[in-house]
Amino acid sequence: MDEVAALSSRWPAVVWDAAVLRGIDARARAEIEASGRLRKMVPGEIVYRPGQPADALYVVVEGACVLSAVRRGEAEASRIRRAVRGEIFGEEATVVSFGVRQMEAQCDEAGTIAEVPLTVLRRAIGRAGGGEIATRLERSLKRAATLDLLRTTSFTRTLPERDIEILLDSLRHVEVARGEHVYREGDVADAAFLVADGLLQAQSEDDGKPRVEAYLARGDLFGDDELDDRSVRRVAVVASGPTWLVAVPRDVFLVVARRNASALEGVRRVRAHGLAPPLRGGGARTTAHVFQDLYRMRVARSLLVIDQDSCVRCGHCAWSCASAHDDGISRLVRRGDKIVVQREEELAPRAGEDVVARVVRLAKEVEWAPLLVPNSCQHCKNPSCMIDCPTGAIGRDARGEVFIREDLCTGCGSCAKACPWDNIQIAPRSETKGKGPKSPFPEVAVKCDLCAGSVAGPACVASCPTQAIARIDPNEALVELRSVPRATVLGRAVLGSTPAGLLPRRLPAWPWVSGAALAALGLALTSLSVWTSGILTGAVVVLLVAYAGVKRSTRLLARIPRSTSLGRVLYIAHLAVGMVALGATLAHTHGGAPGNVAGALALAMTLALGTGLFGGVVQAVLPPRLARLERGSVLPEELAARRRELDERIFTQLSGRSEVVKTLYGRVLRPYRASRFGSMLLVASGRRLRDEEKRVRAALGGLLDGRRSERLDGLDELVRLVVEHRAVGALRILTFALRGWLPVHLAAMGTALVLLVAHVVAVMVRK
């Protein structure tokens, strides 16, 4: 039997003698050999890096590989172990479903390694009926992976091997899902926990709302300080996302800790940044986190963000998404959470600026860039949709991008429910597709596929006229995420500006537009013959109209590889040509409009160019004002409903409040909310929501004369609501200004086109 296996085996025997692969039958070996591969390695070659999908384990055939990782609490990567002939590495793949690599594996000594795909290994072992083998395999793999983990945590890395062995033998693996509690405040403390993967929040309750005390990530130790005095848990720990923990029982932990007091000191030092600050009473270090969902930022590989300060709300992104896909369904809905970020360089102290001046500047002058994070697939490092798919329709490609195989999808919606951010939607299966047999399932899951197959990148990004939309890797782009989350959380996220171009710098429009305006002025002032100015104007109009056609031909544009956003280039060109058109029209008509087709054409052109000019101006001016008044992002068609919803919430908030609050509402807030021109005033003032709230509160404060009592409970929330109510009205006005001119612009242009044809025909006939 062994002989046969050896004969049929292409892979050297050393692979099959490795600890976990021993005892696998010939068929399983054949399968593994068929799907795995032998890799020749040269020294310095990287096998995998942290962050890459972990779906295989490796056996060293010849040579050696070094595993290194950044230990918790350190800045530099350090060597964890060296795998030599016959040894296995990469076991962490086996422990967390669809996890990512936490270490870097680099070839140290030239040789060969065998790559064993994990799914094949699992299936082969399962089929062989070896329930026992399977359990043994899992156990040994888990043990190996845990050993690697223990070597990277701050607490255990200095422990003697004997103590690590003790820990290994006693510990228990715990997996918790997003939102699940590891323990609650007041629970009995019976174990300490090491985070193997994932992210947790230590939180306490503050007036009914959870307040984050600390974030705990891979390598962190928590829940140990209550073990000493047998007390109950002082904070609750909740998983922000699927998390894998290692629990060390109380007794074992105390024994090991007592023997290695110095090692624990090291832990305490780390913990001083963590749970050490007084948990009650709150300090400056326990502010609410700017990212309500830090976990989302941490797991996202490619996060779609829209810079609300430059987004003109034209909807090109969503439209081009719909037209880039065969089913005509937009995966992108311009709706979602808002985060505020700041570019790094503006935060840095300036020359000759002392601390106080800097703080004042940051508080007052610096505008925080508001980013909208719409519900679009972020291609998570550990996609929970993939785990929950019953048919294996969700896969991940070599670069880690998550995709859905539509022919396998049954539309059951498991993935849509598994996605914590509603980034997967269920759509009716499109029937126009003639490929393959018709699927018996009427529905299918859809999500952003990064416009796979397009050389121009995602259509939304490519088509944006203001380069407001971008896909970023938050872990690189956002400074706060780049470093391990600290217990002391910043009030604001910082958008890194290095390396440059993580959020694209906008191609400036003003040089082109003002240049074109000068050219237009020149045109209007020089006297040109009728024919010259007429032909010029006609040609320019054709260019202007062509813009609409070109930018809407998504499929064509997807074939053009490019680095800059073509949408932006086209938009600037359109603005500049529009300016020239203004001059050319004036040169041709001299401002007259005779009582015939030529005159009508002049009027239509004036209307088209005028609305275009208006559009260009409002698109440049209004978005920052709009962004200042937005809490999240709401689609224009939902603004009316949003206002009604706020009304409901105001009523709810009012019910059961004290008479003082109700009187204040009646005297100040209700007139404020009902004010007919309030929204317009708010638009005109250009205030931010926060400033407006302060203003209203100041008005209330005047009435209260500085008195405060608990009878005023709920007043702040009411102020927030009425201000938002007014702001929604302002948003409607601004949104209408941003979007309402376009139909008029196009209607005028449509009219002008017909009249232009009539005009040209009349002129040609006369000639």
Next chain:
Amino acid sequence: MLQRTTRTSDVTRVRTIALAALGAAVGAGAALAAGITPTGSERPLARPHAKANIACAKCHEAPSPAASAPAPAEVASVGTPPFFAARACKACHAGAQHLATRTAHRALAARGELTCATCHPAHEGAQGVTFGEDGSFVRWGAGAEVAASRHVGGGVKAGATVPLIALQACAKCHDPTSAKDPIAACVPAEVRARATRDGGAEALLAQTASLCFDEHRSFAVAEGRKTAWEGAREAATTTAWVGGARATGSPWLPLGGGLAGALALGASAALLERRRRGRSTAPAGRPSAPATRKRLPTINTGTCLGCYACVDACPFDVLTIERYVAVVARPEECCGVVLCAQVCPNGSLTITEGEPLLDRPVVDAHLESADVPGLFLAGDLTGLPLIKNAINQGVQAVDRIATTLKRGKEPFDVIVVGAGPAGLSAALRAQERGLSCVVVEQSTVAASVKSFPRDKIVYDPPLDLPVEGELWLKEATKEELVAQWTRIVRARALDVREGRRVTNIERDGGAFVVHGTIGESSVETFRGSRVVLAIGRRGTPRELDLAIDPGAEVRVSYALADARSFAGRRVVIAGLGDSAMEAAIAIARQPEASVTISYRGATFARGKARNIAEVKDLVAKGRLRLLFETLPVAVTKTSVTLAGVTSGKGRRTLQADALLVLVGGLPSWDLLVKAGLRHPGMVQTS
């Protein structure tokens, strides 16, 4: 609720705007086709020029670059396109013969300030006379002519043409209204008089021909023309000025047509889109008629994917996944709504009708009782749970009453019993439809909803039911819901009589008499044509047979109002249903509270999986005590005594501050039977 793709305005408005542009093009085209606005810039020509078929370019063409640039004198640069006067006219009219004879005119012409066109407009304002045989003549303007009905004498040569010059042309330099001006002789006296008297000289002068007919020539040269001049002078004075053909239209018309077309197509597209959006968010179907037979999901285990779609869809945790296929775990909780079947991706799950339901009154599709015509049932009582359904049923019942009832025969058209969601929605609907209505309630508005635990999110089930009226707040806490209802009752001035417990409903001819007792003794009766019974199923909580010490009555309650009030107290909860478990969990979370659950069963029998898991977790953590197979039998001020259910177990007494009895409720069959309803179960057995 599954996230479904939506077509946002970002996507749909592109089509709307494209349609608007198309509409604009069509509208502009239509306006052009109407022919009111001239297509070209042709202005009408005077008759001789028109007869000669002179093209625009003949006069307006710029000289080719090859030719020498025209002297400034030759270009009348006014207007667009520029008119190259001297060159253009001279091409046909042998120029030299036709120079002005007046010295002043010559001087002006030499400076280029007087051209042919100064006096002879080619388009509007052109005027002249062409003679025919026998002194007949045609008087013409630009693009128009009038054949004169009279003749001039003097033997004018046929075909002779004399242009008439409007005094307006002379008025550029002269003052025709002044008698001292050199051209005074050329101005008809009465014209001068009228112009000075009435004002409006400009219009008058534009339509009056100058009488100085010498064509700037000496008589010697123009001997042959003299008769023509005489004839023309006669013609000019005897016939009216010929107005030119309408030369221009309005340039606004095509633009207006375009915008109107855009509005028509764009607005209708936008309206259609809005309606479509409304439809797609609006729910389909209204399963508010209660089932008469127990309906249960059946799963084809051969095809079930184990995808959890049905499990997640079920609001009552009837289904669960075991060994990769869905199974019905808690059939008694099934509400018979087909949501699970709807979400099943491959039809593995179907709803089948099971045994008939025996504990519910029989009603028809309009919610009218099968036993007592005129008596309607709504809400929980019909066996269809959920607040949303109750609201819908109240509306449905009253709608039926409104369409079938002759109003005003009795003091009340409708008497609603019970002021819960179904009763309130029925009363609101009755008010809307103009029925007189009274609501009789045994305690207060929405008493059973009020008894939900504090801050309970009233379950917003993933059912798309049309919710009528204003009673429903999406994802409201029960406080919000009750506040909203109370507000509506006040705002709409609904006639709600609280504190009247209905003890009997009698039939009196076609009417109903409802007896409500206030307190222990006094009775108020209401007489109405129809009755809507919306008394729910928890209105009368099931009670335990307890020996209660005097003074300990307040220690026993049948609903949990606010878990926070139990902080630091010892509580015994009887029952292990969802409400009992939720209450236990809520109280156990309070600081220093100790909770003991007493349940007569030996294990968890029913309830949501989430609640069961939570209770087990709390028990494991020692924060909750669970005593199976026990039953509270006695209560004192400081203790609760439990007895074993099976004979083997003895009694034990627990120190406790309160006893919560949460063992469910029963429909008031007493009242129903008195009202004439028959219990279907009893019918079956008897």
